[in-house]
Amino acid sequence: MSALLLSSLATACGEDDANETANITDNNGTTGGATSNATTGDTTPTSNTTTGGTTGGTTGETTTGPPPPPPPMRLTVTLDPALPIYRPGLKPLPVATIYDAAGELMESEQVAWSIEPPEAAQALENGRWEMLAEGDLVITGCTTTPGADGDPVCGSRDILVDAGAPRITLSSPQPGAELLAEESQSIVVSGTVTDTNGELTLFVNGDEVELSDAGEFTTEVTPVFGINHIELTATDGRQPIAAETAVDVLWSRDYLPVPEPTEANNTTRALLDGGIELRLGQQFLDDGEPLRIGAEDTEVTARDLAGIVELLLMELDITSQIPNPLADSDEISLAVTSIDVIDPVVSVDVVDGGLELFIRLSNLQVNTEGFFNFEGQELNLNGGIRASAAAYSRVRVEKANPEQELTVEIETLELAIEDAEGYFVSSEANAVFALAESFLRDLLEDTLVDALESSFLDAIPETLIDVIGELEQILANQQFDLDIDLLPPVALKLDGRLNRLETHLRSDLTAILDAEVSTDQPEVISDSRGIALSVAAGTAPPFFSSSRIQLGARMALINGLLHTLWRAGLFEIDAYTILPENLSFLLQSATLSARMPPLVTAARPDQSDRSLLVTLGQVEFTADFGLQQDVYGMLIRTSADVVFEDNALVLSINAEPNLVIWPISTTGDTVMFEPEALKILIEAEVWPLLADALAENLSIPLPAFDLGSLGDLAPSLSNFAPTLVEARPITIREGYLIFDGGLEGSVPVGGF
Structure with a gap:
C-alpha cells in the first residue's frame, strides 16, 4: 500500500532526477551507442589513400583505404524523459537514432537540433532543452552528413507544453454550509476556472456549464434533504487528467436549534419535543380473543391488556378479601374456603379521557363450609354456590402536560350478580338459597360483591399503572458509554419524559414523549443551525392503520x-497515530475534521437495498509534511438499518463504506497522496473508528412492561413478564422510524 500512496511523491521527484540523468555524451558530441544529441557536427570521416608509381612506361600500383560509410537514410527523435505533457521549466534531452539504407545503426553521426517556435525553448550546454512557454512545439534533429539525395536526413518530435490542469476556484457554496430551504430553493454553484493554455470546459455533477470569457460560471443544483455532494470537473483539451474538486453542503427544510452552553451547564445538549410517540392501539388493549386454556395446554399466553386482566382475575386471591367467617353464631356458621374465577372475559375500549372495562364472570365458584339452623333444622352448608356476574368500570387515564402527574384511577365500578345457585351438601340448604329474599342468599351475594369490588379496585389500577406507567420511564436516564480508540471517553445520555397522553375514541391511547440528548463533554463545535429536520416539528407519525402497539421515533x-x-468533538480525530510506520515518517501531523454533523436519511432504491443511509460529508483530512501541507475532502456514505434487538431499536451499520475523496488545497505544486491511495488508508485505518463512533451502543429502548408487582395480588404471576414482539421489520415512513409489534406474556398452566 505504501508504494501506491507514494506514487505521486515519486512522480514529483522523478522530474528533477530526469534532468540530472542525461545520456553521457562523448568528446565528439555524440551519444554512446547508435544515438546522437550533438547540437552541431562538423567532423567528417575521411578515407586514407596511399599512392605509389614508376617512370618510362614502368607499371605503377595504387593503394586505397576502406570504402566510405554509407549515407544516413532515416532519423528518429525521442525525448528523455518521455512524457505526454511537459511543464514549463522541464529540461528534456532530445535523442536521435540514425539508420543507413541497410537498416544498420550509425553510431558516430552528429546531429544539429532546432525548435519551433524558437522562443518556446532554449538549448542548454548539456544538450538539454528547457521548455519556456506553453503550447505545441516541434523539435527537429538533422544529420550533419548528407543523405543519398545530398540533403541532411531529419526527424522531428511534437512536444506539448502545458502548465497543468485548469484551476477551479469555488465561490459558492461554502464547504459544510447548512442551507435552509426557504432561503435556498436551489444550491447556487459559482466560481471561476482558469488556465493559461487550451479551451476550457466545465462540468458540474456531470452537466456542462457555460463559462464566461474570464472563466466565470454560475449554475444551480436542485437540492434534496440531507448532505448534497457537488462535483466539479474542468478540462482544457490538453491535459489528459482533468481538474477535479467537490463540496458538500447540508440542505434542510428546517433546523431544530440546540441550547447554547451556559456557566451552569456547558455540556452539549439537544431538546426534542415530541421526539417519540407510543401508540397503544385497540388491538393492544383488546384483540377480541379471550384467554382459553385447553386440556393439553402447558402454558397460557396473554397478547393484549384484556388478556392480562383476565389472567389476573383467574389468579387473583379474592378469598383474602373476605372477612372469614362470614357468620359465627348458634344459628349460623359460615366460612368461605375459596373463590375460583373460571374463564373470565374482559373487554377494554378507549374512551375520551380514559378506558372502559366490561368484565364478564360467567363461572364463579364460591366454596363454603358451615351450618344453618332453619325452622329448627340444621342444614349442612359444606359445598358452595355457582354464580355469574358482570362488572363495568371506567378508568381515568390522564396526563395533559409535562408538569401534571400521570393519573390512573377507577372513576366508576359497578358489579352485579346475575345468577347464582347452590351446590351445598344439603338439598334443603340449596332450596333455602334459591329463595329470592333468603338471608343465606343475601349474605353470600353481598359478600361476593364486596370481595370482587375490593379485588378489582386494587387489581385493575395496578395492572394499568404497570402497563401505562411504563411510558413514564421508557427513556428516562438512558446512558451510552462510548470508549473508542484515539477519542476521549464520552457518556451519551438520552432522557425521555412523558409529555402528555391522548385518548382517541375506540382507537388508541397515545403517549407523546419529549427527549433530551446530552453528553458529559463541553461543546467543541458551536457554528451550527441545529439538527436537520426532514419533516416539520409537530408532524404526527404515519402509523399503520391497524396494530397492537406502535412506536414512532423521529x-x-x-x-x-x-x-x-x-x-462534542467526537469526529475531530488525530489521524497521525493510526498511520502505518512507512507513511508516518513522512508526516509531521495528520488530522481528520468533520465540517458538518453525520446525518441519517431514508435510502432511495438507487442508493441502497437497506433502509437507511448514513452520510459524513465534508470530512477534511489535513496532512502536514513539513515543507508542504495538503488538505483533502471526503464524503463517506454507508448503508444501515434500524433493527429490533434486545427490546430496543438499534442502529446497524454496514461494514463497507462508499468513499469519495478529492484534493482541496496544497501549498506545494501537487498533492503528495493520490486520492485512490488515501481511500485505501481511510478504509483500513480510519473507517472502523468512525463506524464505532456512529453506532457503538446507540439505541432507543422500548417499553419493558414489567408487571412483577402483580405478584402481590396473585403470587403465581410474580414472574410474569410480557415482552414486545416484532410484527414487521422497522419501517422508515415520512421522517419517522416506525416499530410495529405486539405484546406476549406466558405463564405455566400449573397454577390454574
Whole structure:
C-alpha cells in the first residue's frame, strides 16, 4: 500500500532526477551507442589513400583505404524523459537514432537540433532543452552528413507544453454550509476556472456549464434533504487528467436549534419535543380473543391488556378479601374456603379521557363450609354456590402536560350478580338459597360483591399503572458509554419524559414523549443551525392503520444523538497515530475534521437495498509534511438499518463504506497522496473508528412492561413478564422510524 500512496511523491521527484540523468555524451558530441544529441557536427570521416608509381612506361600500383560509410537514410527523435505533457521549466534531452539504407545503426553521426517556435525553448550546454512557454512545439534533429539525395536526413518530435490542469476556484457554496430551504430553493454553484493554455470546459455533477470569457460560471443544483455532494470537473483539451474538486453542503427544510452552553451547564445538549410517540392501539388493549386454556395446554399466553386482566382475575386471591367467617353464631356458621374465577372475559375500549372495562364472570365458584339452623333444622352448608356476574368500570387515564402527574384511577365500578345457585351438601340448604329474599342468599351475594369490588379496585389500577406507567420511564436516564480508540471517553445520555397522553375514541391511547440528548463533554463545535429536520416539528407519525402497539421515533432523534456527539468533538480525530510506520515518517501531523454533523436519511432504491443511509460529508483530512501541507475532502456514505434487538431499536451499520475523496488545497505544486491511495488508508485505518463512533451502543429502548408487582395480588404471576414482539421489520415512513409489534406474556398452566 505504501508504494501506491507514494506514487505521486515519486512522480514529483522523478522530474528533477530526469534532468540530472542525461545520456553521457562523448568528446565528439555524440551519444554512446547508435544515438546522437550533438547540437552541431562538423567532423567528417575521411578515407586514407596511399599512392605509389614508376617512370618510362614502368607499371605503377595504387593503394586505397576502406570504402566510405554509407549515407544516413532515416532519423528518429525521442525525448528523455518521455512524457505526454511537459511543464514549463522541464529540461528534456532530445535523442536521435540514425539508420543507413541497410537498416544498420550509425553510431558516430552528429546531429544539429532546432525548435519551433524558437522562443518556446532554449538549448542548454548539456544538450538539454528547457521548455519556456506553453503550447505545441516541434523539435527537429538533422544529420550533419548528407543523405543519398545530398540533403541532411531529419526527424522531428511534437512536444506539448502545458502548465497543468485548469484551476477551479469555488465561490459558492461554502464547504459544510447548512442551507435552509426557504432561503435556498436551489444550491447556487459559482466560481471561476482558469488556465493559461487550451479551451476550457466545465462540468458540474456531470452537466456542462457555460463559462464566461474570464472563466466565470454560475449554475444551480436542485437540492434534496440531507448532505448534497457537488462535483466539479474542468478540462482544457490538453491535459489528459482533468481538474477535479467537490463540496458538500447540508440542505434542510428546517433546523431544530440546540441550547447554547451556559456557566451552569456547558455540556452539549439537544431538546426534542415530541421526539417519540407510543401508540397503544385497540388491538393492544383488546384483540377480541379471550384467554382459553385447553386440556393439553402447558402454558397460557396473554397478547393484549384484556388478556392480562383476565389472567389476573383467574389468579387473583379474592378469598383474602373476605372477612372469614362470614357468620359465627348458634344459628349460623359460615366460612368461605375459596373463590375460583373460571374463564373470565374482559373487554377494554378507549374512551375520551380514559378506558372502559366490561368484565364478564360467567363461572364463579364460591366454596363454603358451615351450618344453618332453619325452622329448627340444621342444614349442612359444606359445598358452595355457582354464580355469574358482570362488572363495568371506567378508568381515568390522564396526563395533559409535562408538569401534571400521570393519573390512573377507577372513576366508576359497578358489579352485579346475575345468577347464582347452590351446590351445598344439603338439598334443603340449596332450596333455602334459591329463595329470592333468603338471608343465606343475601349474605353470600353481598359478600361476593364486596370481595370482587375490593379485588378489582386494587387489581385493575395496578395492572394499568404497570402497563401505562411504563411510558413514564421508557427513556428516562438512558446512558451510552462510548470508549473508542484515539477519542476521549464520552457518556451519551438520552432522557425521555412523558409529555402528555391522548385518548382517541375506540382507537388508541397515545403517549407523546419529549427527549433530551446530552453528553458529559463541553461543546467543541458551536457554528451550527441545529439538527436537520426532514419533516416539520409537530408532524404526527404515519402509523399503520391497524396494530397492537406502535412506536414512532423521529429521525431527528437519531440525528440529534449524532449531532450532539459531533458538537462534542467526537469526529475531530488525530489521524497521525493510526498511520502505518512507512507513511508516518513522512508526516509531521495528520488530522481528520468533520465540517458538518453525520446525518441519517431514508435510502432511495438507487442508493441502497437497506433502509437507511448514513452520510459524513465534508470530512477534511489535513496532512502536514513539513515543507508542504495538503488538505483533502471526503464524503463517506454507508448503508444501515434500524433493527429490533434486545427490546430496543438499534442502529446497524454496514461494514463497507462508499468513499469519495478529492484534493482541496496544497501549498506545494501537487498533492503528495493520490486520492485512490488515501481511500485505501481511510478504509483500513480510519473507517472502523468512525463506524464505532456512529453506532457503538446507540439505541432507543422500548417499553419493558414489567408487571412483577402483580405478584402481590396473585403470587403465581410474580414472574410474569410480557415482552414486545416484532410484527414487521422497522419501517422508515415520512421522517419517522416506525416499530410495529405486539405484546406476549406466558405463564405455566400449573397454577390454574
